Amino acid sequence: MTVQTLEARYRAGDRRALARAVTLAEAGLPSARPLLRAARERAGRATVLGVTGSPGSGKSTLTDALIAELRARGERVAVLAVDPSSPYSGGAILGDRIRMLRHHADEGVFVRSLASRGALGGLSAQTLPVLALLDGAGFDWVILETVGVGQSEVDIAAVCDHTLLVLTPAGGDGIQAFKAGIMEIADVIAVNKADLPGAERTVRELMAAQGLGWHDEHTWFAPIRRTVASRGEGVDQIIEAVRQHREHLGETGLQGRRERRAEFEVRTLVQERLLQRARAAGADLYARVARGELDTDVAADELLRG
Amino acid sequence: MTVQTLEARYRAGDRRALARAVTLAEAGLPSARPLLRAARERAGRATVLGVTGSPGSGKSTLTDALIAELRARGERVAVLAVDPSSPYSGGAILGDRIRMLRHHADEGVFVRSLASRGALGGLSAQTLPVLALLDGAGFDWVILETVGVGQSEVDIAAVCDHTLLVLTPAGGDGIQAFKAGIMEIADVIAVNKADLPGAERTVRELMAAQGLGWHDEHTWFAPIRRTVASRGEGVDQIIEAVRQHREHLGETGLQGRRERRAEFEVRTLVQERLLQRARAAGADLYARVARGELDTDVAADELLRG
Incomplete structure (x- = not known):
C-alpha cells in the first residue's frame, strides 16, 4: 500500500x-x-477520555464495561492502553487487558496496547501521535487507559478532554487520593467495587475532601459515581457524568484541551530531541557539570544550541 | 553581605x-x-538519601528518627523536604513536618522545606541547586524527602545516591508497590509501623516480588527492614542498609549517580527555558498544531531554534 x-x-x-x-x-x-x-484536520469530534487509578482498582474492567455500554448505544470506540514498561508489573497488567480482546471481532471497536514509557517516566513521545490518529479516525469515543503510577497519571490529565479517576472502597483509597493531590486531576470519579464494605464511607470522604479545596461558583466538582464494573453497574452514570463535564467545558474549553494536547506533544518531541543531542554531546557534558567545571546554565545553553 | x-x-x-x-x-x-x-567543587562527600513513600506511610517520622540516630552518632544532617504544590494536600503534609523543627536549635541539623513542583509535575528546577548547596556544605548526610506521588517519586530516584522506599503493613502496600513498578526505584525498603498486624506478611510478599524480577549475580536486592519510626526502632538497620548499598555502588557507581544528578539538573533547566520560549512564541504555536496547520516536528524545530 x-x-x-x-x-x-x-x-x-x-x-x-x-x-x-x-x-x-x-x-x-x-x-x-x-x-x-x-488526522489533525479531522480531530476534535471524538470524546477523548482518560482512565486512571491505582493498580487493582478495576480500570481495565471498567473500560471494558464502558466499551460494552457505548457499543449498545451504537457509538464507535477506540481504546489505547498504555503500560509502564516495568520488568515487574508489565506482564501482570497486560494480563488484565486480555478481557478487552473479546471486542476484537467488533468493527466498531479498536483496541491497541502500547507497552511503552517516555524518557521522563510519563507517556512516551509515540503515544500522542497514536492518540491523534484515533481521534481523527471517526470514533465517537477514544479512551486512553493507563495504570496510575508516576508521571503517567499527570500526563493523562494533560492530554485528554476528560479524566476518569477509578478508586475503590478498600484501604482508604479516597483519603490517599486526596492526600496525594490526585483528586485535582479528576473530572469524574468512579468508586468502583461499590458492593464492597466501605463504599458509602469512601464517597462521603471524597465529597468532604472536595469541599476543602479552593473553589468559586465556576469550580467543577468531579461527580462521584458508584460502579460495579464487573457487572456493568453504574457505567451509564459514568457516561452521563462525562457528558455533563463536556457541556461544562463548552466549545472554548474543549478547544483549550486540544491545544494543551498539542503543546504536550510538541514538548515531548522537543525533550526527545534534546536527549539525542545530549547523547551525541557525550556523557562528558554532565560529568563536567558534576565536577563543578561547567555551570548548569552554560550546559543548558550548549544543549539548546545543538 | x-x-x-x-x-x-x-x-x-x-x-x-x-x-x-x-x-x-x-x-x-x-x-x-x-x-x-x-558547592559542586566540594560536593560528593555527603551521603545523599532520598526518602519516598505514599502519604501516611510515616516518611516524615522516619526522617525525624534518622536525624536523631545520625546526630547521636555525631554526624551532621541536612534535610530538604519537597511537597507537591497542591491546594488540597499542601497544608496537611506540611503539618507532618512540624515535628522536625525540634532539631532547629541543633547546629548539626539543617532543615528546609520547599513547597514547589516543577512544570512537568516532578521536582522543580529550583530543587536541584538547593540540593547541590547542601551537598557541598559539609554535611555527612543530605536527606531529600518527598511525598511519593506522580513524577516526584521517579525524580527522587534520579537525583539521590540511595532511595529509601517507606511502606506500611496496611492495605496491601507491598503488593501495590510491586504492581505499580515502584519497587524498582528502591535501594532500601522500610516496612514502617511494623508493630501493626500484617508486617510479616508484607515483608514476605516483598521478598517474593523481588525474586520475580530479572536478576543476575550483580543485582542489588533492596534490603527490607522493619521499623517503628515513632519509637526509633529499626532506624539503625536502615542506616546500615544504606551503608551496604553505598559499598555496593563503589566509587564508580557513586560517580555515576552524581553525573545522573547533574544531567537531571541541566535537563530540568533546559525544559524551563523551552517553556519560556513557548510562552514568548505565544499560545498560537500550539493552536496551529491543534488545528493541523503545523506539524509537530516543525513546531519542535521552531522551539529549539529559539
Whole structure:
C-alpha cells in the first residue's frame, strides 16, 4: 500500500489502514506525517477520555464495561492502553487487558496496547501521535487507559478532554487520593467495587475532601459515581457524568484541551530531541557539570544550541 | 553581605550563609552561581538519601528518627523536604513536618522545606541547586524527602545516591508497590509501623516480588527492614542498609549517580527555558498544531531554534 493509498483509506475510516497508520506512528517513521496531518484536520469530534487509578482498582474492567455500554448505544470506540514498561508489573497488567480482546471481532471497536514509557517516566513521545490518529479516525469515543503510577497519571490529565479517576472502597483509597493531590486531576470519579464494605464511607470522604479545596461558583466538582464494573453497574452514570463535564467545558474549553494536547506533544518531541543531542554531546557534558567545571546554565545553553 | 563574603562564609561551613545561599538558589538569582560552583567543587562527600513513600506511610517520622540516630552518632544532617504544590494536600503534609523543627536549635541539623513542583509535575528546577548547596556544605548526610506521588517519586530516584522506599503493613502496600513498578526505584525498603498486624506478611510478599524480577549475580536486592519510626526502632538497620548499598555502588557507581544528578539538573533547566520560549512564541504555536496547520516536528524545530 502506498502512503497515498494509505492516507485515502485512513480518511475513509478503514480499520486496517488505521492499524497500519498506528504502527507507522508508533515507530516514529516520517511516512506517518501526512497521516498525522490528515488526522489533525479531522480531530476534535471524538470524546477523548482518560482512565486512571491505582493498580487493582478495576480500570481495565471498567473500560471494558464502558466499551460494552457505548457499543449498545451504537457509538464507535477506540481504546489505547498504555503500560509502564516495568520488568515487574508489565506482564501482570497486560494480563488484565486480555478481557478487552473479546471486542476484537467488533468493527466498531479498536483496541491497541502500547507497552511503552517516555524518557521522563510519563507517556512516551509515540503515544500522542497514536492518540491523534484515533481521534481523527471517526470514533465517537477514544479512551486512553493507563495504570496510575508516576508521571503517567499527570500526563493523562494533560492530554485528554476528560479524566476518569477509578478508586475503590478498600484501604482508604479516597483519603490517599486526596492526600496525594490526585483528586485535582479528576473530572469524574468512579468508586468502583461499590458492593464492597466501605463504599458509602469512601464517597462521603471524597465529597468532604472536595469541599476543602479552593473553589468559586465556576469550580467543577468531579461527580462521584458508584460502579460495579464487573457487572456493568453504574457505567451509564459514568457516561452521563462525562457528558455533563463536556457541556461544562463548552466549545472554548474543549478547544483549550486540544491545544494543551498539542503543546504536550510538541514538548515531548522537543525533550526527545534534546536527549539525542545530549547523547551525541557525550556523557562528558554532565560529568563536567558534576565536577563543578561547567555551570548548569552554560550546559543548558550548549544543549539548546545543538 | 557581599557575594564574595557570602561565598567565603559558605565555604567555611557557616549555617546562616548556607541559609542565605539556599534562598538565592531557590529564587533562581544569578548571584547564586558562584555559590553553586563552590558547592559542586566540594560536593560528593555527603551521603545523599532520598526518602519516598505514599502519604501516611510515616516518611516524615522516619526522617525525624534518622536525624536523631545520625546526630547521636555525631554526624551532621541536612534535610530538604519537597511537597507537591497542591491546594488540597499542601497544608496537611506540611503539618507532618512540624515535628522536625525540634532539631532547629541543633547546629548539626539543617532543615528546609520547599513547597514547589516543577512544570512537568516532578521536582522543580529550583530543587536541584538547593540540593547541590547542601551537598557541598559539609554535611555527612543530605536527606531529600518527598511525598511519593506522580513524577516526584521517579525524580527522587534520579537525583539521590540511595532511595529509601517507606511502606506500611496496611492495605496491601507491598503488593501495590510491586504492581505499580515502584519497587524498582528502591535501594532500601522500610516496612514502617511494623508493630501493626500484617508486617510479616508484607515483608514476605516483598521478598517474593523481588525474586520475580530479572536478576543476575550483580543485582542489588533492596534490603527490607522493619521499623517503628515513632519509637526509633529499626532506624539503625536502615542506616546500615544504606551503608551496604553505598559499598555496593563503589566509587564508580557513586560517580555515576552524581553525573545522573547533574544531567537531571541541566535537563530540568533546559525544559524551563523551552517553556519560556513557548510562552514568548505565544499560545498560537500550539493552536496551529491543534488545528493541523503545523506539524509537530516543525513546531519542535521552531522551539529549539529559539
